[in-house]
Amino acid sequence: MTWDIVIGIETHVQLTTKTKIFSGASTEFGLPANENACLVSLAYPGTLPVLNKEAVMKAIKFGLAVDAQIAEYSVFARKNYFYPDLPKGYQISQFELPVVNHGYLEINNEGVNKKIRILRAHLEEDAGKSVHGIMDNKTGIDLNRAGTPLLEIVTEPDMSSAKEAIAYAKKLHNLVQWIGICDGNMQEGSFRCDVNVSVKPSGSDKLGTRREIKNLNSFRYMEQAINYEVNWQIEQIEDGHDIIQSTVLFNPDSGETKAMRSKEEANDYRYFPDPDLLPLKISQRDIDLIRSSLGELPEECFKKLTVDYKLNEADASIIVSDKKTYKFYQSLVASGLDAKITANWIVGNLFAKLNDHELSIDDCPIAQEQFILLIKRIMDQTISNNAGKKIFDLLWEDPNQNVDTLIDTLGLKQVSDLSAILPMIDEIIQNNPEMVEQFKSGKDKAFNALVGQVMKISKGKANPGQVSELLKEKLTKS
């Protein structure tokens, strides 16, 4: 029997605001415990929540970026549950009337495009943190994170494999950073996914019972967790067991998912509108204002790169993987550089180096003007691509150097002068009769070896493209 996999994802995106969603306490990460606690997050009687405008604006921005409807009227609700890191005894969230409804994100999985519908996105507050093991039989409570604004983004069950789920999560991760509503830091918990998984017999209209994998904060774990969960569910059903709707946790050490104890999930949240918060009204003026500040989205930039600049999809997706890289690339091309050569240099050389040193594009030691000059010298054939790499390495070591000076002092200027190259080619043909014979009997390797020899006696200065052309001409003529 074959099975269909059905996946929906809920993502908690931490919004980048300076203050908490319902109070003026700072959201700065990494401070000692409880320095960002405040009367509102401690739930002192008499305090009242006051909604942060920036959190609302960022939620609207997201809605517009996924082509969703922005609710003119939305409502905050109390989600009631008891846990010590939630002193109020309820989380303020949105239930019936969320701020964002019905958008979509288009993903590309192994060359196939697919629309993933976004059912809703709602604003809510994060809880505090429970810290175990600081004292015997005790738990410590840190309320720094309590009240941090979250946007919970909920999809329809539109994904049908772990790969599609990852493609969606990555796309969303890219988008929320691109539009500047989230720092995307998964280790710090700024972007966490809950994945709902179920299986059903292939082609069946009836959805199977789902289990929800909680709190995945790495794409690798997400893929492992989904694959494990799918196999587990299929095995259970094939062995004649029913799937019981439940919440599961993924254990990265064992690679397994495991249901939380039923006590922990016996939740009955008793949602009701929060009487402390009046309904939220969003004006068309605010929506228009945010729309005009949205700028180009990654999707459009990707199209520009693949259609207008004719880059391959792999390079284009690396360049749009982050807004800074895209802007850097655009400014290079705007300065007159060839789009493809520049893309090759950014993806192939610059990124390799940055990754080796675990740096981001902001930390690149090489000045942009020197990087531009380097690519210009390759474009105008002053130096070969290989010589360019040599100079790139030297610039990385000592960013104060100048490309043109390095070309001169290292003697890397390419020889494109026929009268200099032709005698070298003749010499190599004369000295390597065996290789010439091999080439003539159809061995391409021999040809490359001959080009190599010419490059060697030119001390790397000959233009390899030109050498190759001239050599081929000579050999096929004679």
Next chain:
Amino acid sequence: MALTDKDIKKLSHLAKINISSDDELIVLKKLDGIMKLIDTMQKIDTTDVQPMSHALDIYQTLRDDVVTESNQKEKFLQLGPESNEDYFIVPRVVE
């Protein structure tokens, strides 16, 4: 809908409020009275009435994203029933 003592047990569990067996019947009667009141209200035809989520027919004012609170950790920690220099301390919540 009439409430049963089972409902009372569930509600007291969810609300984390202990209700002694002596009080159970009293609470049951009171809540049942409230439920009957709700039943009466449910009979009103509200087809053409827009639902309200708040008693006041106005909208909320938003706050600018500016830090107004300072670090008062020491004072706050003193107010908790138990704390050390960094955390509020509560009974262990995981096994």
